[in-house]
Amino acid sequence: MMTFSIARLRLDSETLAIAFAAVLGLGLVFVAGFANASAVHDAAHDQRHAIAFPCH
Amino acid sequence: MTSRTLTGALIAGLVAGLLAAALNLWALTPLIQEAETFEGATVHVHEDGTEHVHEAAHSHEAAPEGLARSFGTVATTLVAYAGFGLLLGVGMATAARMGHAPGLRTGLLWGLGGFAAIQLAPAVGLPPELPGTASADLAARQMWWALCAASTATGLAALAFGRNAGVAALGVALVLLPHLLGAPQPPSHDGLVPPGLAAAFATRSLGVAALSWALLGALTGLLAQRAPRGALA
Numbered sequence: 001m002m003t004f005s006i007a008r009l010r011l012d013s014e015t016l017a018i019a020f021a022a023v024l025g026l027g028l029v030f031v032a033g034f035a036n037a038s039a040v041h042d043a044a045h046d047q048r049h050a051i052a053f054p055c056h
Numbered sequence: 057m058t059s060r061t062l063t064g065a066l067i068a069g070l071v072a073g074l075l076a077a078a079l080n081l082w083a084l085t086p087l088i089q090e091a092e093t094f095e096g097a098t099v100h101v102h103e104d105g106t107e108h109v110h111e112a113a114h115s116h117e118a119a120p121e122g123l124a125r126s127f128g129t130v131a132t133t134l135v136a137y138a139g140f141g142l143l144l145g146v147g148m149a150t151a152a153r154m155g156h157a158p159g160l161r162t163g164l165l166w167g168l169g170g171f172a173a174i175q176l177a178p179a180v181g182l183p184p185e186l187p188g189t190a191s192a193d194l195a196a197r198q199m200w201w202a203l204c205a206a207s208t209a210t211g212l213a214a215l216a217f218g219r220n221a222g223v224a225a226l227g228v229a230l231v232l233l234p235h236l237l238g239a240p241q242p243p244s245h246d247g248l249v250p251p252g253l254a255a256a257f258a259t260r261s262l263g264v265a266a267l268s269w270a271l272l273g274a275l276t277g278l279l280a281q282r283a284p285r286g287a288l289a
Contacts, residue, residue: 001108002275003276010240010246013110014059014149014153016057017059017062017149018058018062018146018150019164021065021142021145021146021149022142022143022146023145024139024142025138025139025140025141025142025143025145026139026143027139027144028136028139029119029136029139029140029143030139031134031135031139032135032136034131036275039074039133040088042120042128043120043127043128043131043132044128045128045136046079046080046084046088046125046128046129047077047128047129047133047136048132049078049084049087049088049184049185049186049187049257049261049278050084050088050129050133050184050261050264051076051133051136051175051261052082052175052178052179052182052183052184052185052199052261052265053201053264054182054191054194054197054198054201055185055187055194056187056191056194
């Protein structure tokens with residue numbers, strides 16, 4: 001019983017870590033490739049063309 | 057295992073981002089700057105049929121120049137690859153929990169899969185383009201790009217890890233779907249950027265991405281690999 005609940009706990013924290021990394025990763029890609037704010041766009045301009053994110 | 061994979065993926069993303077930024081500044085930025093001399097320019101056709109290009113006076117007045125411009129490229133390339141690394145780490149950590157242990161060689165395959173999903177497949181519909189190239193509505197292209205990347209990634213995962221023909225068929229369908237729908241295209245491809253310049257940019261962009269993703273995947277796999285016996289975990 002004890003082992004089971006510890007295993008469950010570990011499973012859940014790993015799932016959370018993976019979900020957190022997925023959200024953070026998507027957020028970073030969004031900022032680098034899609035965010036519209038003009039300061040972000042100007043800094044990211046050459047990189048967006050280079051990585052072929054749709055730009056302009 | 058999971059936290060090491062994710063931390064390693066973030067580190068690998070920053071290292072691969074540095075490589076990509078250096079290659080971008082060397083091989084791609086000069087082409088972008090050359091293309092900008094054509095962007096916003098007008099073609100003037102004389103009555104006898106000869107034509108010449110009037111350069112735009114200042115097409116990117118507000119955009120940063122010089123060191124600030126290079127800094128922006130390096131910083132945002134690092135942000136993009138940190139994100140790519142984390143997403144690759146999410147895939148590898150999930151696969152590891154299903155019994156597919158990460159390593160250098162499998163990591164390289166993951167990296168090439170990421171290159172196919174994020175760079176190669178979207179480029180089939182929307183080739184990497186220089187400023188001044190004719191293109192369709194931005195929001196429509198961004199939607200298609202995101203759909204294509206997600207669909208290709210899911211399809212490749214189904215092909216790699218599926219255990220029966222049905223899942224494999226679904227994988228093929230997901231890889232083909234965005235191209236059957238078709239990427240948004242401009243009414244005409246007439247643009248002011250010389251075709252040779254556009255071709256060099258597209259191929260170099262894919263080449264830089266292939267190298268950077270290969271490094272990203274291999275390094276993520278290497279860092280996630282079970283540490284040797286006796287080493288700190």
